[in-house]
Amino acid sequence: MLKINNLHVKLEEEDKQILKGVDLEVPAGKVHAIMGPNGSGKSTLSYVLSGRDGYEVTAGDATLDGEELLDMEPEERAAAGLFLAFQYPVEIPGVGNMTFLRTAVNAQRKARGEEEMSAADFLKFVRAKAKDLKIDADMLKRPVNVGFSGGEKKRNEILQMAMLEPKMCILDETDSGLDVDAMKLVSEGVNALRDEGRSFLVITHYQRLLDHIKPDVVHIMAAGRIVKSGGPELALEVEHNGYADILAEIDA
């Protein structure tokens, strides 16, 4: 599904290399997790994959189902099935959440040559998905993420994911800021989407989320590279011992 090969990325405006040769492959239907110290480049990787401005790819590439991702505009990547749940969802005053969702759903349908959803069908669809995530009508009416609590923003990300039904979902610290119940809700939302044809890349600092969303593989990222990969037990090791041992082992 997602193949990242020797990806090197620097900031466009500064001479600062952030990703220094990332290699990663997430097969269809699998859940991979990335853990790693603050500032190791996890969010940068997710932004570069989704096409945010401000980065320069100096080497390497990334493909989604064989298609070269890095040549596409962000909206083309989305239409191709890539989705990023932001670490910091953006507030958009003046744009109603519902309008936003409908525009996004219909834009993707159009890009895929499908018919736009009728207003009535859309309403039914969004209500059903919102209910699963305990998102009330008020949150749908309000401007996108404006005045939402941290946890509400994260649930809103998962609502978008549920509605857009992407095939490659990247979740950047979707668990941060969630209370225990919300964590369960969000995890259930993610698990409900798990499917043979859909893959997940879950960025997190905590084992807790991975109790709910069981990963197939856990990667450790440090200083702009994937330095170690293993099974779910790797997350437990990080939880207990931090990164020191792992990093020391690599340096050795």
Place this chain on the structure above:
Amino acid sequence: MSTAVKMQAALISADARPASGAWLADARADAASRLAAMGLPTRRDEYWKWTRPDSLISAVADTAEVLDYEGEEPLFSDVDRLKVVFVDGVFSAEESDALEGEGLEIERLADAAAKDIHWAKDLYGVLETRGQTPVNRPIAVHNTAMATDGVVIRVTGALSRPVSLVYRHEDANSDAILHSVIRLEDGAELTLLENGPAAARFSSVLEVDVAKGAAFHHVRAQGRDHDRQAITHVFARVDAEATFKSFTVTVNGKLTRNECVIDIVGDNAVAHIAGAALGDGAEHEFHHDDTVFITHDAVACESRQVFKKVLKNGAKGVFQGKILVKPDAQKTDGYQKSQSLLLDDDASFQAKPELEIYADDVICSHGSTTGAIDEEALFYLRSRGVPTPIATDLLVLAFLADAIEEIEDEDIAADVTGRLDAWLARRRG
């Protein structure tokens, strides 16, 4: 002879003025002599620094091709209203409704002028004259002298339906000089709708007297004909416990200058003035100027100015707004917001927000900003699959939203938003 040429004459002779009964003839003569004394605006006037008066007063009258609206129903078509239609500034009895209604006296200025005694005498040119300080507004004075028609409206109750002034434009080389006078008696309520380009060159004056506890709501849509020019003045006096709310939407137009002068004279009154303007200078010039002067001369009054402009491809925006708080106007709550969204480097926006405060117990704020599309928000939308042009337009509408929210009637607000959306969509192709 065009208005432009007549205006250049500056001193308007008695024969040039439209024939009218005694009271109106006096008001016109007074205006003509005031105009002779003050002269026409020139490029050197500070007040006209950013909007060149040249095309308004030059001898060469610019024409404006009539836009093909391709069958689109004009704004307010669905509203149950009393329609008064002017075609290139000339009243059309055929297209207008009967000028009557419960709690309402309404007649053409031309008819009111034929009478020797009329209540409008106390207002016509009176609020306009009051509005000549601290700066001269010669084009309004010219309008008082030369207006060919308009309506005079007196409201004594709460009207069941809005009065809708429709300004159609059919002649590419037309002038319209319209002057309307509106008096809301104590506790009366009126919604006034205005829409259409009116003429190639349009001069409009509205004098609005809102008595105690009365409520005046005004929604105006200026026509989309590309080369039309409009200079409008609203002069309002707002008495105690009264509400004055005015909103204008402007899309296209070679030159628009909307001046609004509001005097708040009674305690606990509310005055809001808002505008949303959208201009694309790619194929046609676009210049839009909002010039507002609000005077607080009473206790515990609220005023709001909310002006938003979206400009691209060389489109120009101007805002001059002032709040003057007189020494006795304690507990004034004054707020002024003027923002422009520049979609490229060619567009420009000039703003002069001013506060002049002589009372000590007041809350007044103003903010004028010039900005570009929020890149973070744009990326967020695009990452959800929304193509850049659609995402940009969503953000444009979002930017205009708080001006449009100033429209009291939700259906009308939704209609205005819908049309702006359609205009943006047409441009996307």
